[in-house]
Amino acid sequence: MDLVYEALVSEGGFVSAQDLYRKLKDRGENIGLATVYRSLQSLSESGSVVIARGDDSETIYSACEDGTHHHHLRCKRCGASVKIDSEEAERWTASVAREYGYVEVSHTFDIVGICPKCQT
Amino acid sequence: MDLVYEALVSEGGFVSAQDLYRKLKDRGENIGLATVYRSLQSLSESGSVVIARGDDSETIYSACEDGTHHHHLRCKRCGASVKIDSEEAERWTASVAREYGYVEVSHTFDIVGICPKCQT
DNA sequence: TTGATATTGATAACCATTATCATATTTAAT
DNA sequence: ATTAAATATGATAATGGTTATCAATATCAA
Ligand SMILES: [Mn+2]
Ligand SMILES: [Mn+2]
Ligand SMILES: [Zn+2]
Ligand SMILES: [Zn+2]
Numbered sequence: 001m002d003l004v005y006e007a008l009v010s011e012g013g014f015v016s017a018q019d020l021y022r023k024l025k026d027r028g029e030n031i032g033l034a035t036v037y038r039s040l041q042s043l044s045e046s047g048s049v050v051i052a053r054g055d056d057s058e059t060i061y062s063a064c065e066d067g068t069h070h071h072h073l074r075c076k077r078c079g080a081s082v083k084i085d086s087e088e089a090e091r092w093t094a095s096v097a098r099e100y101g102y103v104e105v106s107h108t109f110d111i112v113g114i115c116p117k118c119q120t
Numbered sequence: 121m122d123l124v125y126e127a128l129v130s131e132g133g134f135v136s137a138q139d140l141y142r143k144l145k146d147r148g149e150n151i152g153l154a155t156v157y158r159s160l161q162s163l164s165e166s167g168s169v170v171i172a173r174g175d176d177s178e179t180i181y182s183a184c185e186d187g188t189h190h191h192h193l194r195c196k197r198c199g200a201s202v203k204i205d206s207e208e209a210e211r212w213t214a215s216v217a218r219e220y221g222y223v224e225v226s227h228t229f230d231i232v233g234i235c236p237k238c239q240t
Numbered sequence: 241t242t243g244a245t246a247t248t249g250a251t252a253a254c255c256a257t258t259a260t261c262a263t264a265t266t267t268a269a270t
Numbered sequence: 271a272t273t274a275a276a277t278a279t280g281a282t283a284a285t286g287g288t289t290a291t292c293a294a295t296a297t298c299a300a
Contacts, residue, residue, distance in 0.1 A: 001247090018287075032249035037288070053173060057257080057287065073220055084216050092208045097233055100193055100202050105233030113217055113225030121278090138256075152280035157257070177256070177288080 003029060004039035005048070005063065013079035014052060014060040014072075052110060075115035084111075123149060124159035125168070125183065133199035134172060134180040134192075172230060195235035204231075 007024055008015065021036045040061050043049035050064045055076065062072070062081060071089075072081040089109065097105035127144055128135065141156045160181050163169035170184045175196065182192070182201060191209075194201040209229065217225035 016287090030249085032251095034250080034289080035248060038248090057177075059287085073216055073222055073225070075222070076224075082220050084220075086212075088212045089209050092206075092212070093231055096193055096204050096231070100204075101236040101239075102193055102195070102233035103239060104196075105193070105231065107232070108228075108230040110228040110230075111213055111216070111225065112227070113222035116221040119221075119223060136256090150280085152282095154258080154281080155279055158279085179256080 001035075001039045001042070003031060004036055005043060008040075008043075008049065008061060009063045011063075011079075013081050014054075014062040014074055015079055016054065016058040016060050018058065020061070055112075071109045071111065073111050073113065075118055076112045077114055077118040080115050080117070121155075121159045121162070123151060124156055125163060128160075128163075128169065128181060129183045131183075131199075133201050134174070134182040134194055135199055136174065136178040136180050138178065140181070175232075191229045191231065193231050193233065195238055196232045197234055197238040200235050200237070 003024070004020065007020055007027075011020065011023075017033075017036050017040055020040075021031070021033045024031050024036070040049060044051050044061065047067045048063065048065060049061050050072070052060050052062070052072070052074065054060045060079070062079075064072075064083070066083065069086075069090075071084055071086045073084050074081040086109070093105065093107050097103070123144070124140065127140055127147075131140065131143075137153075137156050137160055140160075141151070141153045144151050144156070160169060164171050164181065167187045168183065168185060169181050170192070172180050172182070172192070172194065174180045180199070182199075184192075184203070186203065189206075189210075191204050191206045192201040193204050206229070213225065213227050217223070
């Protein structure tokens with residue numbers, strides 16, 4: 001668990017469970033894939049890891065200490081992400097939900113692009 | 121292809137390929153699961169079907185003739201969805217992308233709640 | 241020390257999706 | 271209408287990320 005969290009923190013951005021597992025193994029750690037999944041799962045439940053869905057069918061994870069509601073702008077090349085303020089978008093979703101009479105409305109924003117460093 | 125499209129239209133909202141397949145079989149149609157996937161795939165490429173990712177790991181599809189960029193507010197109970205105007209959110213994402221120097225930025229909004237009909 | 245409890249790693253199972261392939265259907269040319 | 275090539279279809283196997291299982295190991299409290 002601590003090992004997985006460390007590795008994820010040092011990763012800096014979003015990474016898949018499989019990739020994280022490979023990197024840990026390559027580093028010589030004795031760890032199982034199931035443990036990586038389990039750790040990421042409980043870390044996300046405890047709020048220190050955020051989850052997103054990459055372009056493909058892999059779930060990707062990133063360490064994020066901030067427990068308050070926010071979103072990320074993520075690089076599709078390297079996985080780097082920046083926390084972004086979303087007040088404006090929050091108000092928009094709330095007003096849309098009200099307009100159509102939907103309740104218990106939640107949302108997921110997946111915003112991806114190419115970060116400054118990855119631009120040739 | 122036409123059969124799949126019809127079924128999806130009559131469905132009204134979002135539904136998974138597996139569910140659509142089951143409903144077609146229950147209706148007595150002679151169709152294969154692969155054909156359902158293939159049809160939904162090409163329909164989405166031709167722009168008459170939109171794709172989203174449900175809470176679980178299933179991809180869900182909905183007939184949507186509107187080829188312009190827009191988003192949906194979807195009911196997590198019955199799959200019903202309403203097309204929503206997102207100009208405000210579009211401007212927000214564009215400004216965020218500019219602020220952090222990200223280019224080629226695209227986004228996916230998944231906004232789900234409980235529709236008026238499904239509220240007890 | 242000892243016994244109960246929780247964690248771990250290896251591996252099998254799961255399941256949505258895709259690839260394969262033989263058959264059936266459509267299309268175009270003769 | 272015949273025939274041959276091209277395309278679409280359904281059945282089924284394969285893929286791959288994720289989860290379940292389980293025996294072994296570590297942790298903890300008497
Ligand atoms: Mn938000
Ligand atoms: Mn948009
Ligand atoms: Zn980058
Ligand atoms: Zn509903």
